[in-house]
Amino acid sequence: MASTKVSLEVNNNQADAVGNVTNLLAKIAVDENVSLANIIDVDSGKGDESQQELTDGVNKNEAAFHSVSTRPSVRRTPQRRLQVGATPSRDGKRMRDRPRGGRGKGKDDQVDSTAPKDVAMKNAVMMLNEMFPPPSAPQYRVTSMTGTPNNPTFSMICMLLDQTFEGTGRSKKEAKLAASQKALQEMFGKDFTDGGEREGSGNTSNPRSLSEIDSWLELEGKNPVSILNELYPGVIFQLVSAEGPSHAPQFCVRATLASLSYEGRGISKKEAKLHASKALLVHIHRVGFDPMTGNMKSSEEGLPDTLRADGHSWADKVGGLVREQFNRLFDGTTYSKRKVMAGVVLDESGSTSVICVSSGTKCVNGEQICLGGSSLNDCHAEVVARRCLVAWLYSQLEEAILGKTSVLTKDHDGGFCLKQGVSLHLFISTAPCGDARIFSLHEQPVSGSNCLTGYAGSSGEGNRGKLRSKIESGMGTVPLPEERKLQTWDGVMSGERLLTMACSDKILAWNVVGVQGSLLSHWLKPIYFSSITVGSRFHPEHVRRALYGRVGGHDQQALQLPAQYRLNQPPLLATTSPEARQASKAQEYSLNWVVGFSPEVVLGSSGKTTAGNPSRLCKKNLAKNFMRIFNLPGAIPTAKKSLANLQQGQVRASRYSDLKHLAKDYMEAKTRLVNKLVERGAGRWVEKPVEQDEFFMDQWGGPTIATLLVWCYYYGTSHQRHYPERSWELSLASRSLHIIIV
Numbered sequence: 001m002a003s004t005k006v007s008l009e010v011n012n013n014q015a016d017a018v019g020n021v022t023n024l025l026a027k028i029a030v031d032e033n034v035s036l037a038n039i040i041d042v043d044s045g046k047g048d049e050s051q052q053e054l055t056d057g058v059n060k061n062e063a064a065f066h067s068v069s070t071r072p073s074v075r076r077t078p079q080r081r082l083q084v085g086a087t088p089s090r091d092g093k094r095m096r097d098r099p100r101g102g103r104g105k106g107k108d109d110q111v112d113s114t115a116p117k118d119v120a121m122k123n124a125v126m127m128l129n130e131m132f133p134p135p136s137a138p139q140y141r142v143t144s145m146t147g148t149p150n151n152p153t154f155s156m157i158c159m160l161l162d163q164t165f166e167g168t169g170r171s172k173k174e175a176k177l178a179a180s181q182k183a184l185q186e187m188f189g190k191d192f193t194d195g196g197e198r199e200g201s202g203n204t205s206n207p208r209s210l211s212e213i214d215s216w217l218e219l220e221g222k223n224p225v226s227i228l229n230e231l232y233p234g235v236i237f238q239l240v241s242a243e244g245p246s247h248a249p250q251f252c253v254r255a256t257l258a259s260l261s262y263e264g265r266g267i268s269k270k271e272a273k274l275h276a277s278k279a280l281l282v283h284i285h286r287v288g289f290d291p292m293t294g295n296m297k298s299s300e301e302g303l304p305d306t307l308r309a310d311g312h313s314w315a316d317k318v319g320g321l322v323r324e325q326f327n328r329l330f331d332g333t334t335y336s337k338r339k340v341m342a343g344v345v346l347d348e349s350g351s352t353s354v355i356c357v358s359s360g361t362k363c364v365n366g367e368q369i370c371l372g373g374s375s376l377n378d379c380h381a382e383v384v385a386r387r388c389l390v391a392w393l394y395s396q397l398e399e400a401i402l403g404k405t406s407v408l409t410k411d412h413d414g415g416f417c418l419k420q421g422v423s424l425h426l427f428i429s430t431a432p433c434g435d436a437r438i439f440s441l442h443e444q445p446v447s448g449s450n451c452l453t454g455y456a457g458s459s460g461e462g463n464r465g466k467l468r469s470k471i472e473s474g475m476g477t478v479p480l481p482e483e484r485k486l487q488t489w490d491g492v493m494s495g496e497r498l499l500t501m502a503c504s505d506k507i508l509a510w511n512v513v514g515v516q517g518s519l520l521s522h523w524l525k526p527i528y529f530s531s532i533t534v535g536s537r538f539h540p541e542h543v544r545r546a547l548y549g550r551v552g553g554h555d556q557q558a559l560q561l562p563a564q565y566r567l568n569q570p571p572l573l574a575t576t577s578p579e580a581r582q583a584s585k586a587q588e589y590s591l592n593w594v595v596g597f598s599p600e601v602v603l604g605s606s607g608k609t610t611a612g613n614p615s616r617l618c619k620k621n622l623a624k625n626f627m628r629i630f631n632l633p634g635a636i637p638t639a640k641k642s643l644a645n646l647q648q649g650q651v652r653a654s655r656y657s658d659l660k661h662l663a664k665d666y667m668e669a670k671t672r673l674v675n676k677l678v679e680r681g682a683g684r685w686v687e688k689p690v691e692q693d694e695f696f697m698d699q700w701g702g703p704t705i706a707t708l709l710v711w712c713y714y715y716g717t718s719h720q721r722h723y724p725e726r727s728w729e730l731s732l733a734s735r736s737l738h739i740i741i742v
Helices: 014-027 047-051 060-070 124-131 172-188 224-231 269-285 306-330 381-401 489-493 503-513 540-547 619-630 648-652 656-662 664-679
Strands: 037-042 080-085 139-148 151-160 163-169 236-243 250-257 260-266 341-348 351-359 408-410 416-418 422-428 468-470 477-479 531-534 572-574 589-594 600-603 717-722 727-732
Touching: 124 172, 139 172, 151 172, 163 172, 224 269, 236 269, 250 269, 260 269, 269 306, 306 341, 306 351, 306 422, 306 531, 306 572, 306 589, 341 381, 351 381, 381 408, 381 422, 381 503, 381 589, 381 619, 416 422, 503 540, 503 664, 540 572, 619 648, 619 656, 656 664
Parallel strands: 422 531, 531 572
Antiparallel strands: 037 080, 139 151, 151 163, 236 250, 250 260, 341 351, 341 422, 351 589, 408 416, 468 477, 589 600, 717 727
8 A cells, every 4th residue: 555755844943844744734734545544652851852753744832833733622632642634535525634523614514412322330420420421410409407406308400401309318418329329210201220130140040050151169258249140240339328426337239140138337438338249149059158258168179068058048148138128117217316226027938028126235223123013123135036036926926816817827736836838947146145245255257257267265264164144224244153053132222233144144045944924834835036137247167056055065965855845946147248446435225126016116225115104025924925815715725835734813812933833844954953053163153133033923914903093972872893893882981991801
C-alpha cells in the first residue's frame, strides 16, 4: 500500500506554526484506498524530552496543535494516546477531516438523551446515574425527617423524566437508595432491592460441576471472596446497611448471584463482604468451613464437606429468622437496643417459623422475689426464650387434647410427644453466660471466621467445667462455693445475695430433663432442642463442654437416667457472620414475644412488667395455664401415670411444689444430673428458697379466694357477689361494717 509522506518546516514562531499546521490540514488528500493515521503521544514533560521528534517529523508542539485543531474537547494529559485520522473519500471526492465530537453530528445522528442505556446490575443509585446521564440525570430531594433525633426516619424523592418516586430510610443514604429502587421497579417492572437478575451470572439452580475446578483442595486456604470470584465472576456485592455508633459500627453486605442473595455482617465492610461470600458459597456449593480456622474444608476425597456445610447453612437460616422477627417487632422503638437476643425456631418437615424471641441480661433483686410466683427470677434472653416455649407448648397441648391441629400427637406410652418431622432449634446471639463463655472473653476470632480458637484446656483446669451463678442485678458470673449452699427466704430478705444458676448450666439441665418443665411432664414426653446456634463468642470446645460434655464422655461412667430421658447432644453451630456486639450499657428491660401474642416488656430487676403486673411467663401464670389444661374434658385420661390417678379436688388443693415433685421421672432425672456434677467435681446446684413454690394451685383455678369489702350503713344495704359455684347475698342493718372473706 502506498503512503503519502508529509514534510513540514516548522517556524520557531508559534503563530506561524499554527498557521502552517492549519494550512496543511486543508491541503491533505488521501487516495480512497489509503488511510492515514498518526498516533501521537502528548507529553506534558519539560526539558530535552519536549524536543523529541515524533512520527513523520512532527515535533511535540505541532502534535499538540494538531490534536487541538482536530479534537478541541480533548484535555492535555501525560502520555494520553490520541487517534488522529483522515476519513476516506466518498465517491472519489475529497473530504476535509472533521472533529469527532458530538458537535459535528447532524440532528439525525444525535442520541436521545432520555433513552436509558444498558448497564450492569449494581447499586440502584449508580444504575440510574449510568442509565440516564445529564441532562436527564435523576434529581434527589429530602422531603421530611420524622422521629426522634437519635432515631430519625428520612423521606426522599427521586425526580426522573417528569416522574417522582419516594423512598424512606433511617439515613439519607438509605432513603436515596430506596427511592432509586422504587424508580427502577416502577419503570422496568422488576424488584431491584436484591440486585435483580443478571445474565451470565451463573445458574444457581444447577451450579457448576466440580469437574470445572481442578480440585477443591486447591481452593483451600483461599479467601472466600477469591473463591467466589473464581467460580462466578459476575457476583454482585452491595452495602445494605451501616448501623451502630461511629466507634463500633456494624456493616451488612449482600452478595447476589442471579436471583440468589445472602447477607454478611461485620465490623468493617471488608469483613461483611467476606462473610457474605462464605454464606453464598455454603448455600450454592455446600462448602464447609473449618470452625477453628475459618478456612474452606474439604473431605479426604477432595470434595466439599457437605455435612459441615449443612450446619453453616442451617445456622445462618435460624439466625436470620430470629433476627428478622426481632427487628420486625422492635426496630425503630425505644426497646430496639439489646445486649443478648435469643429465639426458638420450629421446623415442620422443612417449613420453618419463629415461635418466640426474647432479649435481656438481668436477674431479679433479692427483695423482689415473690411468695405467689408472680415475678420472673431470671430475665436472661435464653432463659426467657425457653419460658416462652413452655407457654407455647401449653397452647399446643390444649389444641391436641381438643383434637385440633397441633405439633403434638399421642404417644404410645401415654401422654403426648412431638410429631414426626417436627423439631425445635435454639438461637442465641452470643455464647451463654457461664462455662461456655467465661474462658474466651479475651479472644478474638481469626479473620473471616466466627469461631474462637484459643486454648480450651481440660475439664477442672482453672475452674473449667464448674457450675457458676449470676450476679444479682448485674452482669457476669462467679464460681459456686464448694460446700453446699442453701438459700433461705429470710436470709435473702435480710440482704443475703440471691444466687441464680448461669445460663450454661441451665441449658445443660435442659439437655437432660428437657425443655418442657416439670408440670408439662405430666402430659409430654421429654422435648429436646435439635440444634443450638450461637451468633458470636463461639468456642467449639468451651461450648461443647459446658452444654453437655462435662457429664458425658466415653472414658467415664455414663449418666444413668429414667426411661424416655437421655443426655441430649445437639449440633452446636455458629453463623458465618458474627452477631453485632452492642457496645453500650446493658438495658434494664427484657423483651419477649410468643407467636399469637403481643410483645411484652419486663423489668429485669423486679421481674414484672413496666406496669407492675405479673408477666405471662411467671410461675403464677404458668400454673394458671396448667389448671386450664387440667380442667379440659379428656385432659386427665390422656395424661401420664403421674397425674392420671389424681382427682380434680386433689390437684386444686395441691401446692405448686407438690405437683412439681409428682413428676417423679423428671425430678429423678434432675437429681441424677446434680449428683453427676458433684461426682465430676463441677460443684453443687443451688436452688431458690423453697417458700416461693409453696403457693396453692386452686388459687389460680378460679376466683375461689378473694378479698371482699362490704360497707353497710345505719339503715341497711344489700350486696350480692357472684362466684362460679355460688352467690352471696348480704343484708345487714348495723353501723359501718368491714367484712373480709378469704
